[in-house]
Amino acid sequence: MQTFNQWSCALALALCVSGNAMAETDNILHPGQTVSASFAQAQQPIWTVQLKTGDLVQGRLQGDVSLRLLDAQGQPVRLLIDGRDQPREFIFIADRDGAYGLRAEALATRPQATYALSLKPVISASAQKRTAAPLQSPTLRALQQQLAQGASTETFWKDRQQQGAPMVEAVEGKPGLSLVTFLWRGARNNVRVFGAPSGNHDELQRLGDSDVWFRSYLLPASARLSYQMAPDVPASDDRRMILASTQRDPLNPNRFADGSGDPFLSRSRLELPAAPAQPWVAERPGIARGTLERKVLSSKLLGNERDVYLYRPAQWQAGAKGQGLLVLFDAHAYTRQVPTPTILDNLIAEGLIPPTAALIIANPSDLSRQQELPPNPQFARFMAEELMPWARQQGLAASAARTVVAGSSYGGLASAYMGLKHPELFGNVLSMSGSYWWGHEGEEPGWLTREYVKSPKQPLRFYLQSGLFEGPKILDTNRHLRDVLLAKGYAVEQVEYPAGHDYLQWRGSLPCGLISLIGKAAQAPEACQLR
Incomplete structure (x- = not known):
């Protein structure tokens, strides 16, 4: 592994070989550090930073100057800040491993300007992955702990077979709300809820590397909706591809629009306990019935x-x-x-x-x-x-x-x-x-x-x-x-x-x-x- 001094010498040598003046004036800029300079100086520094592919770089430039990103040979890559505009924050992603240069450039209207340049800590590509949100469901949190201790999901799924789905849990201190969790067992790649409470066809998350896929929603306790589940949706930008696998929720015994009896054409029904009654949809004995003619x-x-x-x-x-x-x-x-x-x-x-x-x-x-x-x-x-x-x-x-x-x-x-x-x-x-x-x-x-x-x-x-x-x-x-x-x-x-x-x-x-x-x-x- 190279020491910092070895890396500095290697960078300087590379820049010198390139024949670019950047090598004579480069200065290492460390994340969290603020540097400053003035165009009254005879020679302007080029600030260098070593990056890996995918690194996310954020920084700020104070002063009426522009800022350009250079490659290791000192060639322009992009203009990060146009000093004639108001924004002074910049952000970019490294597209390769190696050295990059940051060069301040004077404006014709501000030839003697001073500036200060600073970088925030660089975020590596691996660190940019979204951290899984904390589990809202107490039942899933308990299952997560059990899985960490070597348990299987069998008991969880047996309970779901008996109690049905989606899983509905009370919300402490909020009697007017319920936590509703949609579930699917054992998909290969992905699962979506077709007709989710968000109004979209939302993706479920996988619980670790288990066979549990889930998505939780905080809903009014009077909610009512019908939905379908879509496991292993084909990879496509066409949202209609969801229809290739939409089907009733096999864990939900409550059905809607089930005239065909086909699980891929009918829907599942979710009605929370406080949902208003629909007392007129079922035929009643003993009342006079009208006629329907086509x-x-x-x-x-x-x-x-x-x-x-x-x-x-x-x-x-x-x-x-x-x-x-x-x-x-x-x-x-x-x-x-x-x-x-x-x-x-x-x-x-x-x-x-x-x-x-x-x-x-x-x-x-x-x-x-x-x-x-x-x-x-x-x-x-x-x-x-x-x-x-x-x-x-x-x-x-x-x-x-x-x-x-x-x-x-x-x-x-x-x-x-x-x-x-x-x-x-x-x-x-x-x-x-x-x-x-x-x-x-x-x-x-x-x-x-x-x-x-x-x-x-x-x-x-x-x-x-x-x-x-x-x-x-x-x-x-x-x-x-x-x-x-x-x-x-x-x-x-x-x-x-x-x-x-x-x-x-x-x-x-x-x-x-x-x-x-x-x-x-x-x-x-x-x-x-x-x-």
Whole structure:
């Protein structure tokens, strides 16, 4: 191993051989040291530092001068500080082993300037690796200690098989919060939570070199979400690759959207103990049930055809006063994941809403959904000139004040657009996680909100729901629309739940929205009271 003096001599010799004047004036700069000089001096020093590949170097230059990084031959590598700009901190990473030079350069406007140069301790490449965050879970901390003493994970996994997952633990001193830990056993390379509480598809961490993969979240004790796990996601920048391995959580017996029975198509369900009840989603014995009929509607305006599901409550009387009508987008979900006919049966049986029929509108294709549901004047014409007259011919109609147009995501956006364009048909907007970030290509987001700002107030009522786990793209734009509507004088009920962009939540929001808009809002049960 070279001594410091040997290294200094070797460096000086190398610089001398290069024929560069840097060798005659070099000075060793040690991390933590501050050096100074003046351009009034006859000869300017070049400060040298020995680095290894990947070293992270940080420093500060005080004075109205520039600072350039040089290689071992004294050739310029980059300008670290331009003395004409304000910043005086610099940072760079060594791309090779060896000597580097730091050369101060005078400004034409400050030819006699003085300066002081200092380096922080160099951080090696190995030291730059993130230190694992302390384990939040008491159970995992205990397991970590057991593994350090030579134990296996068998007992841990047996407990998980019995108790299920995700693992939910109390948080000391915070009764309104729970620590929720998602788990996976034995992945080779990585694991992701598809539909995590962060709103992203987060990566799990590995506990040492064990077969335990985990990720913990501090959540409100009333949280509700559905999710999938994705082990060994292919290495790719395309996030859709996560779908190659998404599946139900094998440790969670609670399922959602499980109609196919295929673990790769269905989801797992997490509902913490304080999550509001969803009392209207299950069929009840002894109540009158409505009928559901599927019909095909062709559109000359759109040049396509689609399924429309007609729900008629028991004892529906076409043309009777006081009845309601629900016009709902995305039939693929609102006849399956969200059991709309059952929800309506139960709400009507409890007297929470009047007898209410429904038009549940399917999308001809996934592409047509992207083209039709974001504000589309031609689709609005279809709704007003073709769908609603056709529905009246089927015996399904109600006054605008008793008609609710509803949907989630793009469907929520479409509902608010339909209310603005045709308040004579749709007097109530029920929007679940509406995509109010949407804007025309090349324009700033939030187009529909700006349209409401510009338009005169219409005879509309609103129920806006969004999830605290959806991130600012949904959450902030829903709040912005709320503020605009309130400023315009609209009647708005806006609610936020600890949930994501998720049909599991929307099957609870749909009935609460109907009660708020056309039902007995004053008698809304506790399930609709969370704010």
